[in-house]
Amino acid sequence: MKPMKTAMAFIACAAAVLGLAGGAAAQEVVKIGVAGPLTGSAAQSGKDDERGVRLAVEELNAKTFMVAGKPVRFELVSMDDQGDPKVGVNVAQKLVDGGVAAVIGHYNSGVSIPAARIYNEAHVVMMTGASSNPQLTHLGFPYVFRLATNDxxxxxxxxxxxxxxxxxxxxxxxxxxxxxxxxxxxxxxxxxxxxxxxxxxxxxxxxxxxxxxxxxxxxxxxxxxxxxxxxxxxxxxxxxxxxxxxxxxxxxxxxxxxxxxxxxxxxxxxxxxxxxxxxxGAPLDTLPDGKAFRARFRSAFNADVDTYAPAFYAATLVVADAMQKTGSTKPEVFVKALRDQAFTSILGPVRFDANGDWIDAPVTxxxxxxxxxxxxxxxx
The missing domain is CATH 3.40.50.2300 (Response regulator)
Incomplete structure (x- = not known):
């Protein structure tokens, strides 16, 4: 009987391992890129933006995010564009080649405008929470969005x-x-x-x-x-x-x-x-979740919010929400929700016009x- 018990134990153990492996395989990993100036004179802003995206990703992963009934884990891919258009284009290509589904960024308009073509041609969603030059959303690129007020x-x-x-x-x-x-x-x-x-x-x-x-x-x-x-x-x-x-x-x-x-x-x-x-945008502390966001941000990074962290945080969650609304993590599918549907966010109601601009974007x-x-x- 002892060999039989040993064999049964082995089979049970193997089944458990296979079950765990199957569960892990069922969890889809979706890469979210963030790009901005992490070095140079605007590094404070770039790091602030990155922290906003990072906080959103951490919160999404903490609650077992589901798309079409399947668990999704987000992986953050952060890159430094140095606030330089040439570097930004190279960064955009690296993010595309790395298989990101969306990029939250860039910060500088002069970087976002040339990088936008790379993302659009690759069918990767780009959503900036800061770049304000009107030209960005008049390039005719359906994968490009601005969750910010324009110039x-x-x-x-x-x-x-x-x-x-x-x-x-x-x-x-x-x-x-x-x-x-x-x-x-x-x-x-x-x-x-x-x-x-x-x-x-x-x-x-x-x-x-x-x-x-x-x-x-x-x-x-x-x-x-x-x-x-x-x-x-x-x-x-x-x-x-x-x-x-x-x-x-x-x-x-x-x-x-x-x-x-x-x-x-x-x-x-x-x-x-x-x-x-x-x-x-409206002042952070006047928003319903503004003070709570500030507290979570400080706790996570031991730093205060600088400028656009809330917008980059909101942009990340809007992209995730679009995935849920369409039941897909494929940009070619969830971009349709970004084009056609409304979203709730820490910044307030979000809906994009035909160019990808935030409709009725507030300014303070x-x-x-x-x-x-x-x-x-x-x-x-």
Missing amino acids: NVMGGRMALYSAKVLGAQRAAVIDDRTAYGTGVADVFVESAKKAGLEIVAREYSTDKTTDFKAILTQIKSRNPQVVFYGGYYAQAATLARQMGELGINATIVGGDGICSPEFDKLSAGVADKRMFCAQG VYRLNGGSLTAIAQKD
């Missing part, structure tokens, strides 16, 4: 705010010649003229400029009341500091690229109460106040 809204809002609320009559404009910076600055100029705001100077820099004094010397003689900067917070903070050194007391305004808590530290506090920026104006950004006006 037409933000540039226009800051022009009207400068004229109507700040009471400015003269404005100088500087942009960094990136797709984002030029786009939002162009909209500001066009909207400012319609609002009766005189553009006394239009100057250009780059996204790596560290010395604005030659430009500022030209601008100072024209006595602007506001200086609009089309670009990102690291360069804008340097601009603000050098404005102070040259005795230029104009208010600094800009789009979401300068809308970061890091601005105050990098500018040595010289722009406190004199920097205003527009950012897509912030003021740098005591080292933090304080919401002072919000679109209804």
Whole structure:
């Protein structure tokens, strides 16, 4: 009897192992890419965005996410595009070759625009929570979406705010010649003229400029009341500091690229109460799950939310929801839900128009106040 018992035990053990193997095989692994500047001057924003996606993936995996009755585990694939268009295109190709179903990113418009073609041709969904240049969603790419407010809204809002609320009559404009910076600055100029705001100077820099004094010397003689900067917070903070050194007391305004808590530290506090920026979305703490999200974020990363982590978090969950709605993890299938259906998110209701833009995307104006950004006006 002993050999029989041993054989039966072996068979039972083998069956258990096979059962476990079968269960593991039944769990589909879906790769979600995230791409942004994890190094360089915008690294703070890139890391913030990545954390938003990472938190979403961790929460999805913790609750045994199901698609068409089968368990799905998400695998995060994160890559550094350095905020550089050429690097971004290479990153996009690597993500596609690696078999991702969707990419949440990129951060910079100048990177997202060329990368979008790679994703679209490969039938991989791309959803950015930050890139705001209107061109991105006018490329005719059905796999590209924006869960953010575009420059037409933000540039226009800051022009009207400068004229109507700040009471400015003269404005100088500087942009960094990136797709984002030029786009939002162009909209500001066009909207400012319609609002009766005189553009006394239009100057250009780059996204790596560290010395604005030659430009500022030209601008100072024209006595602007506001200086609009089309670009990102690291360069804008340097601009603000050098404005102070040259005795230029104009208010600094800009789009979401300068809308970061890091601005105050990098500018040595010289722009406190004199920097205003527009950012897509409603203030996090006013959202129903906003404070809870902030707490979970801090617990997970020992860091506070910077700017667009909630949007990148929401974009990840919207993509997952589209998979559930269609019962498929294949981009060619779940993209149809993104095109046709509505979603709920931490940001509020989400529905995309024919171009892939978020319909009725909110925008909020912030003021740098005591080292933090304080919401002072919000679109209804």
